[in-house]
Amino acid sequence: MKRRAPFVSLVAALNRKRVRFVVIGVWGVNYYGTGSAHFHTEDRDLFLPPDPANELKAWQACREEDFELWCGDEPLGQPTDRVLAEQVVSRRALVRADGHGLLVDLTLVMADLDFADVWPRRRVFKAEGVNVPVASLKDIVASKAAVGRPKDRLFLATHEEALRELGRRRRGGIAAASPKKDRRR
Amino acid sequence: MDEDSEYEELVRILEPFRNMRIETGAVTLTEEYLRMVEEVESAPENQTGADKTQLEVVFRQSREHFANARRSR
Numbered sequence: 001m002k003r004r005a006p007f008v009s010l011v012a013a014l015n016r017k018r019v020r021f022v023v024i025g026v027w028g029v030n031y032y033g034t035g036s037a038h039f040h041t042e043d044r045d046l047f048l049p050p051d052p053a054n055e056l057k058a059w060q061a062c063r064e065e066d067f068e069l070w071c072g073d074e075p076l077g078q079p080t081d082r083v084l085a086e087q088v089v090s091r092r093a094l095v096r097a098d099g100h101g102l103l104v105d106l107t108l109v110m111a112d113l114d115f116a117d118v119w120p121r122r123r124v125f126k127a128e129g130v131n132v133p134v135a136s137l138k139d140i141v142a143s144k145a146a147v148g149r150p151k152d153r154l155f156l157a158t159h160e161e162a163l164r165e166l167g168r169r170r171r172g173g174i175a176a177a178s179p180k181k182d183r184r185r
Numbered sequence: 186m187d188e189d190s191e192y193e194e195l196v197r198i199l200e201p202f203r204n205m206r207i208e209t210g211a212v213t214l215t216e217e218y219l220r221m222v223e224e225v226e227s228a229p230e231n232q233t234g235a236d237k238t239q240l241e242v243v244f245r246q247s248r249e250h251f252a253n254a255r256r257s258r
Contacts, residue, residue, distance in 0.1 A: 005241040030240055032231050038240070040247050101248075125237040132237065137226045138219075145212040153212055163221040 004128050006065070006100035007044055012130045013061040014046075020054050021046045022122045022135040024110055024143065026155060031125050032137045033162070039155070044104045047135065049115035050092070052085035058106055059085070059095065067099035110135075111143035 004012065014021060023031070025045030030038050048054055059069055059080050069076035071093055077084055088095060089108060097104040110118060121136040141159070144152040225231060 031237050124233045127238050145214050148210045148212045150207045160218045
């Protein structure tokens with residue numbers, strides 16, 4: 001049986017534990033793109049609600065899939081229990097899962113958006129048979145615009161151009177669908 | 186060109202960019218961009234249940250491509 005991609009395996013583990021999360025960031029945008037509208041990134045950003053029990057289940061899922069957990073520059077403290085999860089959530093601290101060549105950020109912050117607002121607007125896509133909850137494209141773009149770091153600005157400019165190019169190709173695609181063009185393929 | 190002179194050349198090339206003022210802070214998105222985002226989001230292939238397995242395949246190919254990149258000169 002073919003092994004799933006590491007990120008998809010992690011999502012499956014999160015789903016088994018009923019962790020609430022949505023994929024955000026550049027990788028989230030990729031679910032809405034095709035071809036030139038795909039962006040290469042080694043990072044995956046998961047947005048979680050400020051719920052210690054949910055956070056703790058997410059950590060357990062990461063460990064089961066052989067990801068190491070980090071908080072800042074240090075390994076996440078031991079024991080990874082409810083008390084630690086409460087501290088992390090109260091500080092809205094970022095926990096990073098590192099494994100299989102991927103960095104997966106478990107974030108409790110998405111600019112000025114609340115998880116409760118983002119959750120109902122999510123899409124649930126399928127990847128290798130696994131349900132992948134992804135924030136709405138509008139929410140992801142809005143969060144990047146609100147934060148406005150240089151890398152967000154660069155991304156937004158690139159994404160806007162990619163969407164424009166996609167539109168041009170779609171319009172061109174209608175013209176290219178003539179029988180003469182088809183024969184040349 | 187040895188490594189030291191390559192490094193110096195790189196520093197020289199990057200110098201103007203080091204002095205650039207990089208803007209940060211909230212960005213106002215254009216109406217055109219927001220309309221395109223809306224269009225993409227409402228496309229049939231971007232609705233709940235859509236199969237996006239291909240994304241992982243594209244990512245793996247892209248990763249392999251860059252991992253195999255070799256300096257040609």
